[in-house]
Amino acid sequence: MTSPSAVSLRDAATLFVVQDVRRSVEHYGDVLGFRVDFTYGDPTFYAGVERDNVAIRLQAASETKRQPGQGAINVFVTGVDALYQELKSRGAKTTEEPADRPYGMRDFCINDLDGNELCFGQSTSR
DSSP states (O other): OOOGGGOOOOOOOEEEEESOHHHHHHHHHHTTOOEEEEEETTTTOEEEEEETTEEEEEEEGGGOSSOTTOOEEEEEOSOHHHHHHHHHHTTOEEEEEEEEOTTSEEEEEEEOTTOOEEEEEEEOOO
8 A cells, every 4th residue: 555645636527518619629729728638539538738837638528428617616726807808809708797705705607608617816915
């Protein structure tokens, strides 16, 4: 058995189920500012997109029993208001504008093409 000190969790990637992976990859790039990390399959049924230290995997609904649009992620950022303006100007479907929340965050949320929710926030506590 491996000792606890030899084990560490290094990274993670959220998996969103989508109807059309190619269309979603374009949306994440053009609208949300992610870069394509990889695409897989012919036709493409799995892909990875990244922005800074945030990795998201996109899987075709035809390849899983999970339903599209049921995923969510909270992304911790700096410059939350500037990010909101950037994404909105690119046509992101915002569901909430930035606001200070009672739980100590200033955040906003958007939906991707399939309804998966991405919330972006920064701490308001100093």
